Amino acid sequence: MALVRNNRFMNLKLSLPQAPSTSLPCFIPIATASTTVTSNTSNTVSASDLERVNVLGFGSGGTVYKVSHKTTSATYALKKVKEDMDSTSRHQLLREIEILRLVDSPYVVKCHDIYEKPSGEVSILMEYMDLGTLESLRGNVVKEEQLALIARQVLKGLSYLHGLKIVHRDIKPANLLRNSREEVKIADFGVSKIMVKSLDKSNTFTGTCAYMSPERFDSEAADVSEEDKSNVYAGDIWSFGLTMLEILVGHFPLIPHGEKPDWATLMCAVCSGESPKAPEECSEELKSFIDCCLRKKPSERWTASQLLSHPFLLQQD
Numbered sequence: 001m002a003l004v005r006n007n008r009f010m011n012l013k014l015s016l017p018q019a020p021s022t023s024l025p026c027f028i029p030i031a032t033a034s035t036t037v038t039s040n041t042s043n044t045v046s047a048s049d050l051e052r053v054n055v056l057g058f059g060s061g062g063t064v065y066k067v068s069h070k071t072t073s074a075t076y077a078l079k080k081v082k083e084d085m086d087s088t089s090r091h092q093l094l095r096e097i098e099i100l101r102l103v104d105s106p107y108v109v110k111c112h113d114i115y116e117k118p119s120g121e122v123s124i125l126m127e128y129m130d131l132g133t134l135e136s137l138r139g140n141v142v143k144e145e146q147l148a149l150i151a152r153q154v155l156k157g158l159s160y161l162h163g164l165k166i167v168h169r170d171i172k173p174a175n176l177l178r179n180s181r182e183e184v185k186i187a188d189f190g191v192s193k194i195m196v197k198s199l200d201k202s203n204t205f206t207g208t209c210a211y212m213s214p215e216r217f218d219s220e221a222a223d224v225s226e227e228d229k230s231n232v233y234a235g236d237i238w239s240f241g242l243t244m245l246e247i248l249v250g251h252f253p254l255i256p257h258g259e260k261p262d263w264a265t266l267m268c269a270v271c272s273g274e275s276p277k278a279p280e281e282c283s284e285e286l287k288s289f290i291d292c293c294l295r296k297k298p299s300e301r302w303t304a305s306q307l308l309s310h311p312f313l314l315q316q317d
């Protein structure tokens, strides 16, 4: 199945195919007549104890609010999912819930609870990341040590997810959140997938197209082998490498700064052009690190755990 996310900054709108119509899974129990709660932890928070503070942002699937617990004053982020979801969005929500219930890592944004009202309104209570997404770093000068700190945490998150056979499929600055404790965590599992069979080919056209790897962008290309197609985790590494390069240079690296890319330009840049490289003035270690992430052939790209032992990260430890 093909699921495509549009990048809000690049206006690369693609039509979405229909997903099967589906209702929320039965693992969200109906406990009370008002709001119902389920959680992947034992510490459930009642929805009625939460007070809205302000809006943190809007995504394609709904609105995220900063909320405060009335008695403990603890702060959370509450994602209220749109009620009038089409079947594709509902399908994405089901996947996201399935994965959120499974994962528990300091490098993945924690899901505390999931609420469903009898009306069908779904909200997801998450750990609050007070500095927002890595998009806010755009335009800032990011030093190599700072980049290494970010890269190491994202790779630990990816290594954890890949170990659970979860492929994220939408790694980009907007899906990496940070807080003032200098922690960076992976968020947004709307188009992620749990690989059930080892030959499951999940490297189809999924995620935000600007950050898609060559083999995801054009899986029908003659030089994409069957082995490459089934190496699904390598697609996350390409998106990660592009994200790190974007943070370093301050703009989306595949297109000249300030230009608005169209589909054809992007397709050429990803599939036909040379892989983007770290600027000449960077250290040799960083240049090599970016190169190991952005190799065109998935089989030549390093894995998340290999990258964690790359000299760029070791020297910044």
Ligand SMILES: Nc1ncnc2c1ncn2[C@@H]1O[C@H](COP(=O)(O)OP(=O)(O)OP(=O)(O)O)[C@@H](O)[C@H]1O
Pocket: 005, 056, 057, 058, 059, 060, 061, 062, 063, 064, 077, 079, 109, 126, 127, 128, 129, 130, 132, 133, 174, 175, 177, 187, 188, 190
């Ligand atoms: N846990 C969180 N802590 C703090 N802010 C958050 C949190 N989760 C989301 N946000 C903010 O809310 C915004 C919307 O998040 P959401 O996950 O709905 O959408 P998105 O990932 O930005 O977009 P889309 O779902 O369309 O890809 C984010 O860009 C971020 O600024």
